Amino acid sequence: MYNSIFYDLKISGIEKEEKVYGKKGNFVNKINDYLIFSEKELEGLGKIAVENALHNQDIEEIDFYEEKSNVLDLINLINGNFKLETVLKMTEDALRKLLNSDGASILLFNEEKNVLNFYITSGGASGNIETIDVPIEGSIAGECFKKKETIIINDAQKNPKHFKKTDKKAKYTTTNLIATPLLVDEEPIGVIEAVNKNGNYISKDQSVIELFSSLISNKLLNSKIYEDLSSTIKGIILAVATAIDLRDRYTHTHSNNVSKVAVTIGKELGFNDSILEELEISALLHDVGKIGIPDEVLNKPGKLTDEEYKIIQSHTIIGGDLLSEIDFLSKNIPLGALEHHEKLDGTGYPYQKKEDEISLFGKLLAVADIYDALTAKRVYKDPWPKEKVLTILKKGCPAKFDCEIVNALERKVK
Ligand SMILES: [Fe+2]
Numbered sequence: 001m002y003n004s005i006f007y008d009l010k011i012s013g014i015e016k017e018e019k020v021y022g023k024k025g026n027f028v029n030k031i032n033d034y035l036i037f038s039e040k041e042l043e044g045l046g047k048i049a050v051e052n053a054l055h056n057q058d059i060e061e062i063d064f065y066e067e068k069s070n071v072l073d074l075i076n077l078i079n080g081n082f083k084l085e086t087v088l089k090m091t092e093d094a095l096r097k098l099l100n101s102d103g104a105s106i107l108l109f110n111e112e113k114n115v116l117n118f119y120i121t122s123g124g125a126s127g128n129i130e131t132i133d134v135p136i137e138g139s140i141a142g143e144c145f146k147k148k149e150t151i152i153i154n155d156a157q158k159n160p161k162h163f164k165k166t167d168k169k170a171k172y173t174t175t176n177l178i179a180t181p182l183l184v185d186e187e188p189i190g191v192i193e194a195v196n197k198n199g200n201y202i203s204k205d206q207s208v209i210e211l212f213s214s215l216i217s218n219k220l221l222n223s224k225i226y227e228d229l230s231s232t233i234k235g236i237i238l239a240v241a242t243a244i245d246l247r248d249r250y251t252h253t254h255s256n257n258v259s260k261v262a263v264t265i266g267k268e269l270g271f272n273d274s275i276l277e278e279l280e281i282s283a284l285l286h287d288v289g290k291i292g293i294p295d296e297v298l299n300k301p302g303k304l305t306d307e308e309y310k311i312i313q314s315h316t317i318i319g320g321d322l323l324s325e326i327d328f329l330s331k332n333i334p335l336g337a338l339e340h341h342e343k344l345d346g347t348g349y350p351y352q353k354k355e356d357e358i359s360l361f362g363k364l365l366a367v368a369d370i371y372d373a374l375t376a377k378r379v380y381k382d383p384w385p386k387e388k389v390l391t392i393l394k395k396g397c398p399a400k401f402d403c404e405i406v407n408a409l410e411r412k413v414k
Contacts, residue, residue: 125170139163282336289319
C-alpha cells in the first residue's frame with residue numbers, strides 16, 4: 001500500500017525485530033532484496049519514508065514529532081477509500097498549516113485550452129478564483145508547470161510573471177508564493193501552490209511542498225480518471241431512472257429526489273464515500289423493476305384489484321433480479337431495489353422480511369422513498385409539509401422504520 005510513496009520518495013527500509021532500518025536511496029531496484037511480506041513491515045516502511053523525507057531534508061522549522069503523525073494520517077487518508085476532493089482538501093489544509101501560509105491550491109492542466117484551472121482551493125482567495133484560466137505563458141504556475149521545477153517568489157507584486165487577474169478577481173493581494181509541479185512519470189499534470197506565508201518562503205519549504213506533490217500525484221491521476229468515468233456512469237444511470245419515472249404518470253423526478261434524500265441520510269450517518277456512491281446508485285435505480293410492469297397496471301386510474309396490486313409489488317423482485325445480473329455492481333445495490341418496500345415488523349413486501357433480515361440500504365431507501373413520495377407534489381395531491389411527514393415516519397419507528405435513519409433525516413431537514 002505504500003509502494004507508490006516509496007517509489008516517489010526513493011526511500012527504502014525494513015522493519016526487523018521491532019526496529020526499523022531505512023535509508024534514502026535507490027528503492028526501486030531493491031524491493032526484492034528486502035523481502036517485504038507483511039502489512040506490519042509496510043507500516044514500518046511508511047514511517048521510515050516520512051521520517052527520512054522530513055529528517056534527511058533537514059526541515060528544522062517543523063516540530064517533527066508533532067507533525068509526523070499528521071503526515072502519517074495523511075498517508076493513510078491518501079491511501080484510503082476517500083473521495084478525491086476530500087483527500088485533496090485535507091492535503092491542502094495540512095500543507096497550509098505546515099508552510100504557515102494563507103492559501104493553497106491545486107491547479108490541473110487543461111489540455112484543450114492549454115491553461116491551468118484551479119481544481120481545489122483552500123483558504124486565501126478560495127471561492128473566487130475557480131473559474132479563472134491561468135495561462136501557461138505569463139504566470140508563475142505556468143512557468144513552474146512548463147519547467148517542471150519548484151519556484152519561490154517572495155515579491156509577487158513586482159514580478160512580471162505574476163498573473164494579476166487572479167488577485168483582481170478575488171480582491172486578494174498575493175505577496176509571496178511557492179509552486180511545485182505535480183508529476184506523473186516525469187510528466188507534469190498540474191501544479192500545487194501555497195501563497196502568502198507569514199515571512200518569506202525559504203528553500204526548506206521546498207522540501208515540504210515537494211513531498212506533498214509526490215504523495216498526491218498518482219492518486220490524483222488515478223482518482224480523476226475513476227471519477228470522470230464514475231460521473232459518466234452515474235449520468236447514464238440517471239437517464240435510465242428518469243426514463244422509468246416518465247412511464248409513471250404521477251412523478252418524473254422521484255428517483256433523483258430519493259437518491260438526494262438517501263445520500264443526505266447516509267452522510268449524516270457517517271457512511272464513507274464508496275458506500276455513499278453505492279447508495280446513490282441503488283436509490284437512483286430503486287424502482288428500475290417498474291420497467292417490467294405493464295402500462296395498463298402501472299397507470300391504471302382508480303382502484304387496483306388484488307391481482308394488479310401483486311403485479312405492482314413485483315417491481316421490487318424484478319429490480320433486484322435485474323441489478324443482481326450486473327457483475328460489477330456491489331451486492332448492496334440490488335438489495336436496495338428488492339427491499340425498499342419491506343417494513344421492520346414484516347408488513348411490507350415482497351417477502352415480508354423483518355428487522356435484520358432487511359439490509360441497511362433496504363431500510364434507508366424505505367424512509368427516503370416515503371419521505372419523497374409524501375413531500376412531493378403529485379397530480380392527485382399537494383405536497384405535504386415536511387413536519388407532517390416526519391411525524392408519520394417517527395410514529396412508524398421502531399415498528400416499521402429504523403429510528404436511527406428517521407432521526408438522521410429529521411436532523412438534516414428540520
Ligand atoms: Fe418502489
